[in-house]
Amino acid sequence: MFxxxxxxxxxxxxxxxxTAPDGTPIAEAPASVWAAQMRQVRELGFDHIDPTDAWVPLGKLSDARVKEFQAVLADEGLAVSSISMTRNSVVDVEHGEENLRTAHRLIDLAPEFGATVVNTGFMQAVTPEQQKALWFWLVDGHVDDPELRPLAIERTRELGEHAQRNGIQLSLEMYEDTYVGTPDDAVEFVTDVAHPAVGLNPDLGNLIRLHRPMPPYQEMFEKVLPHSNFWHIKNYMRDEDPRTGSYASAPMPLKYGVINYRAVIRRALELGYSGPFCCEHYGSDSIGVCAENKDYIRQVLTSALR
Known part of the structure; x- marks a missing residue:
């Protein structure tokens, strides 16, 4: 226990x-580019990063470039607590088998970095319509095929077996219209997987931001927190008018959004949560907001663990 x-x-x-500032794919960029970006978060007081594949796809780097990445981490005084695999579903009709191989490689790489969790999920690439929107979540995207659910369970269990052998955990990120797209669906899915190394990432920010009806966040967290082993944590302003059916949402720092994370984090600890946190934010100075959120989480933990 931490x-x-x-x-x-x-x-x-x-x-x-x-991509790097000059347009080069970040995976092909010089290590100095990685270092400059890592340095920005280190200067904000972070000790850990999550090198999501939406940034540097570690699972597709050569062994030599992986070692280069590790050297940059050490030079910048940073550690990796989790590795997130984003929008690369293992049941993607076109790329599912390739994504499965990549997930296995990340599970092999994670212990080398000291990461205790590999985070994945079933969300897929944003559509052209989503890319045009002010916020991509304002436009409906991919919807999981119910007929592929048994394959999703099979491949998730396979990854869980591998994770357990490597002494780490696999976490499934909650995301709308996927097999783990509601609290009930997420709990049912992870229960059907039935593997001790597989848990949930209760990223309910992904749901709170949607312009659609939503249960009270307290009820949703109460269902998923007992199964959670990792946490993409973020908050949103949310407003809704039942008379007109209008909704509004926007990213907010943890302390100011609609979710009371002081209460939710304390409840998570009561239920036995012991996984890493990973701060996320969209828009504005994202890493600056993440740094404020880090300090907020640390204070909540300090108060809760006295």
């Missing part, structure tokens, strides 16, 4: 995107 001071709270490197 202390409040030692609990891993990472910055998701998603805001830096998949």
């Amino acid at each position: 202390t409040a001071e030692s609990w891993p709270i990472a910055c998701n490197m998603l805001p830096f995107g998949p």
